[in-house]
Amino acid sequence: MKYLPGYTLEEFRKDLENSGFEPYRADQVFNWLYKRGEEDFGAMTNLPKGLRQLLASRYTASSLSLIESIKAPDSEKFLFRTRDGQTVETVLIKERDHNTLCVSSQIGCAVGCRFCATAIDGLVRNLKTEEIVDQYLKVRKITSEDIRNVVFMGMGEPLANIKNVRKAVEILISRWGLDLSKRRVTISTSGLVSGIRKMAEDPLLREVNLAVSINSPFEEERSRLMPLMREGSLEELMEELKSFPLKPYRKITLEYVLLSGLNDTQDHAKALASLIGTSKKRFKVNLIPYNPVPDLPFARPSIKKILEFQRTLWDRGISTFVRFSKGIQTFGACGQLRASRSYAKISNQ
Numbered sequence: 285m286k287y288l289p290g291y292t293l294e295e296f297r298k299d300l301e302n303s304g305f306e307p308y309r310a311d312q313v314f315n316w317l318y319k320r321g322e323e324d325f326g327a328m329t330n331l332p333k334g335l336r337q338l339l340a341s342r343y344t345a346s347s348l349s350l351i352e353s354i355k356a357p358d359s360e361k362f363l364f365r366t367r368d369g370q371t372v373e374t375v376l377i378k379e380r381d382h383n384t385l386c387v388s389s390q391i392g393c394a395v396g397c398r399f400c401a402t403a404i405d406g407l408v409r410n411l412k413t414e415e416i417v418d419q420y421l422k423v424r425k426i427t428s429e430d431i432r433n434v435v436f437m438g439m440g441e442p443l444a445n446i447k448n449v450r451k452a453v454e455i456l457i458s459r460w461g462l463d464l465s466k467r468r469v470t471i472s473t474s475g476l477v478s479g480i481r482k483m484a485e486d487p488l489l490r491e492v493n494l495a496v497s498i499n500s501p502f503e504e505e506r507s508r509l510m511p512l513m514r515e516g517s518l519e520e521l522m523e524e525l526k527s528f529p530l531k532p533y534r535k536i537t538l539e540y541v542l543l544s545g546l547n548d549t550q551d552h553a554k555a556l557a558s559l560i561g562t563s564k565k566r567f568k569v570n571l572i573p574y575n576p577v578p579d580l581p582f583a584r585p586s587i588k589k590i591l592e593f594q595r596t597l598w599d600r601g602i603s604t605f606v607r608f609s610k611g612i613q614t615f616g617a618c619g620q621l622r623a624s625r626s627y628a629k630i631s632n633q
């Protein structure tokens with residue numbers, strides 16, 4: 285079986301042409317799949333019967349099946365099974381005026397962040413393009429929600445699976461695909477310098493938002509927290525980010541998981557401000573108070589500590605937001621970012 289959400293329109297047009305159908309039929313099929321959410325080829329009534337039969341015998345629109353979903357007041361987590369029996373997590377975060385889907389790009393993760401439950405079993409495999417796109421299609425179908433924002437912030441390091449992630453982004457933002465705004469798609473990386481360079485050189489990938497996990501402004505400590513992140517020093521990473529081709533009014537987000545007694549001191553806040561240096565307009569900082577994971581020895585700092593950290597950055601002119609995690613009892617794992625919502629901001633006025 286071939287998986288339809290793994291195809292670009294051009295690829296699918298060629299496929300149909302090779303089977304003796306006119307290429308515009310591919311546009312019709314994609315319209316059913318992406319605009320109307322129809323997975324059943326038999327229900328695609330404007331297609332000739334022969335094409336419907338061919339589609340049903342050779343293709344499927346579905347690469348994931350739902351195992352369970354867990355609801356919290358502001359979010360819902362979905363656990364899917366892949367065709368080879370692996371599990372994938374996706375989280376729908378409900379904001380006041382929009383929804384954001386947090387998708388996974390790998391099963392497990394090789395980066396090995398000490399505070400992350402996804403890291404415990406290491407990397408199992410990359411997700412295929414269709415498995416990434418299908419997370420969106422399935423959640424939209426199950427919830428009937430309008431989902432206009434997608435963040436690659438679930439399980440895995442998206443830039444370590446850049447080929448499949450790139451194609452998924454193309455399907456997410458193309459008019460023939462899910463037609464999301466480029467400004468509403470975010471790739472969140474642990475800081476793979478070579479991957480960020482590839483993004484910078486790629487006309488499609490440099491159009492979407494970039495978020496980078498910093499977690500400590502000190503090289504050694506960062507290496508301890510993210511032990512398998514051996515590619516590029518913090519200095520090289522910041523240099524790459526400072527030269528990343530940004531569109532006007534866009535910023536790179538620096539993600540910072542706050543761990544009590546570890547990386548939440550004033551020295552850390554000041555050193556983080558120094559790393560940003562004079563490039564304040566280029567960055568914004570998201571502080572993410574740690575979401576405790578059973579069996580991992582980390583805790584969330586007090587509100588006072590979190591706000592002091594934020595204040596130090598604001599006082600130095602750096603836009604800094606706190607993303608308080610809701611649904612703490614429902615979501616645990618590398619859900620540091622996935623389960624987060626609710627932006628709180630204090631002004632430096």
Ligand code: SF4
Nearest residue numbers: 393396397400403440
């Ligand atoms: S926090 Fe993200 S990058 Fe780090 S181990 Fe977990 S999934 Fe990988």
